[in-house]
Amino acid sequence: MAQTRRMTVGQALIEFLAHQWTVDGDLRERTIPGVFGIFGHGNVAGIGQALKQLNVEQPDLMPYYQARNEQAMVHQSVGYARMHRRRATFASAASVGPGATNLLTGAALATTNRMPALLLPSDTFATRVADPVLQQLEQPWDIGLTVNDAFRPLSRFFDRVQRPEQLFSIALGAMRVLTDPADTGAVTIALPEDVQAEAIDVPVEFLQDREWHLRRPLPERGPLGRAVAAIRGAKRPLVVAGGGVLYSSAEHELRAFVEATGIPVGTSQAGGGSLPWDHPQYVGAIGATGTLAANRLAAEADVVIGIGTRYSDFTTASRTAFQDPGVVFVNVNVASFDAYKHGSQLPVVADARETLVALSAELAGHRVSAEYAERIAREKAQWNAAVDEAFAPSGLTLPGQPEIIGAVQSATAPEDVIVQAAGSLPGDLHKLWRVRDPLGYHVEYAYSCMGYEIAGGLGAKRGLLAMGDDRDVVVMVGDGSYLMLNSELVTAVAEGIKLIVILVQNHGYASIGHLSETVGSERFGTWYREYDPDARNFQSGRVLPVDLAMNARSYGMDVVEIVPGAGAVDTLKAAIAEAKASDRSTFIHIESDPLIYAPDGAGWWDVPVAEVSTLDATLRARAEYEEQVAAQRPLLG
Structure with a gap:
């Protein structure tokens, strides 16, 4: 008879994950080196108890890490996976209901980017003994439907452990997808809260080291x-x-x-x-x-x-x-x-x-x-000459974003990693950033998720440290994206993980503001301004008295505020040098002029313009759109 151990489903899953290894040629590393988790009534007695028990008995086997936002847990996992070239990622455990659905954006990002991330959202009672429990979705036309079914179209693998015996096949299936170069993305195992705590006899074989060899198929x-x-x-x-x-x-x-x-x-x-x-x-x-x-x-x-x-x-x-x-x-x-x-x-x-x-x-x-x-x-x-010109000091009170990028470029080391995701920065970085290292450029642009930057940068730094690599990770983020998701600065401070965060403050959505102009909407709804009750919009009111530097300081970050003026860019370079010399996380705040653009690269992006309008700006934009769209090539012919 096969040897077994009596364990809960939560305990068995966590210990199983601790023994999975990815092998890529001569490289062998833990596939899941840790678990992010935010606990609630759905997982505190299951996954939470399992992590606590391992922390007491074998603290190095499956480390647990706190997070402040469930979406950010997945972003950290993706940043980590990028630095490890998809050989390793983290698991993210969330509670029932809102904790679980907070993972949805992260799931979409991971799958769109073809990056591995393991999601463990808790689910409502499989037994339905206490229907409806707190935070349970009820649909009269499908009583078995839960909010976790929303993960199905966002995941490369989805399954739900309805009975303890299902854990073994589901866990192995999940690992197959996580380590498949052609098939990887978000992998979701929904875990009903009652099943997590149920006991089962677990074959010892399930808990032993298992290697997953990455496929490198030869060309036919x-x-x-x-x-x-x-x-x-x-x-x-x-x-x-x-x-x-x-x-x-x-x-x-x-x-x-x-x-x-x-x-x-x-x-x-x-x-x-x-x-x-x-x-x-x-x-x-x-x-x-x-x-x-x-x-x-x-x-x-x-x-x-x-x-x-x-x-x-x-x-x-x-x-x-x-x-x-x-x-x-x-x-x-x-x-x-x-x-x-x-x-x-x-x-x-x-x-x-x-x-x-x-x-x-x-x-x-x-x-x-x-x-x-x-x-x-x-x-x-x-083109190199055009970039040199864009990087050249302007002496303006508010430098443009290209000049700021040039200053960051000159003040960082060749091996440093630049992290970005959304707004106008990805486009400018793509054109202008002079990449000097294979891992030196990480712009998440398949999903271009506002809020990815800080969490993804933290995951990237965590991934580098796991490889014994202490190069700096520099997160560039606009004020719009910063306001979306900045809570993981607390995580960086709590763990003493050093990040250099450069916030480019332009008081609004610079990228969409520019795009809005090209489609004839004249930056409507893209400025951060006080509401004008007469015009009934946010276009012409006073700039909001928001102090994002103070916000970062309240999290425990070292903060450098750069005063607008002709020497702002030189001050930025000095601040980056100081941040690189420090062993603490540093937040650098600089104001920019969002109307100064990078040199034109003759690229076009299809964003349809209203075919009819009473606005002259929209009519002009439509005429230009029709001229551009004529250059589109069909799939065939």
Whole structure:
């Protein structure tokens, strides 16, 4: 008879998670190195008791970490997973009802970004012995429906432990998805509060170390051969490098491939760091927030080699980036879903690193023409000059965001990590930030979630520290996103985890304000102003007397407030240097002018404009929209 231990479902699940290991070649690390948790009546007696018991008996087996917001727990998990190239993530345990649904935004973010995150929302009684319990949703047409069913479309794996015996298959199924490069995302195990506390005889085998080996599929001969033929026949090839390059640790192979062939590389937001900014073949960001160099080359590319990219509308400039009438897409991706995008007839469903090695071998001796190489160098040099100009000191009382980015760039070390997610900063960083390290650029832009920055930055720093890496993590955040979710500053202070947070205060939603202008809405509802009762809007009232520096100081952060003036940017550089020298978290507050924009990269983003309107601004915007949308390419033809 198999040996068993009498345990609750909560105890068995937590101990099981403590023994899961991800293996990627020679690397072996804990798949779930810890649990974030906020306790309520749904999980305090189940998962909470299990974590407490392990904390007493084996404190290093499955560490517990406090959080201040359930959504932020998932953001931390994603930031951690990014630094570990998806080999590890955290579990996030929440109570019944609002605690559980607070995880929904995090679930959507993790799945959209193809990042692993384990969600453990508590659920109402499986026995229904006390229906309806506090915080239970009741739908007369489906009594079995709970709020946790909202996780189904947001998760790559969803299941509910209705009976203790189901735990074993559900837990193993969850781990399979968490460690599958093609299938990963949010993994949700709903845990009814009564079942969490029920006892079951658990096979010892379930609690022993288990290894999950990451799949690195090799390219098949046929698809590889067709891809090689297309690349050999190209006159103006272009690589679009996405996050898959970094998750596969393929940056060295990408560098070797483009150095041998001379093919230029543009990057998506997730692909930032695939090549250092000063590499001769790197032409910068591509798409709606891309550089002029990358977008000019993309417009004429006859073969686009997508490596580990999901081709979001920002990457393709809403299908206007690639204008060659006969453009061909060679899509290398571990996920067939992404490899077949753009109607590609040349998908290579394989690991990015393994495919790049194979492509380099098959294309030995092949190189782009001297004329194309000269064009690449010229476009790159022109864009670098434009960035230098954007970074140059202006002496303005309120510097623009590009100048602030330049100051942060010059004051940080090459290996430091910049973290961002939403507002106008992602677009400006994508164009302007000169990435110097594979892990140095983390802009969450698949979901572009306001509020991700601080929690994601904390997760990134936690992930680095787990690897023995003490480089600085610099979070840049606008005031709008800061107000959405800043509570994890308390977590950083409580654990002594150092962050450098730079708040760019522009008194509103700068990104949407600019977008609002382009669609003819004239920044309506995007300024932070006092309400004007006569105009019945927030457009022209006084600037709100909000003191976000004081807010951060109240959390226990060291705070530097930069006084507006001609020397503000120099003061910012000095403040960053001081923050880097400190072992404490520092919050730096600087005012900016939201009407100073980054240099134009000739990218476009499709945001439909009202077809009819009584506003002249909207009519003008519609006319411009119709002109731009005419450049969109259909999927076929």
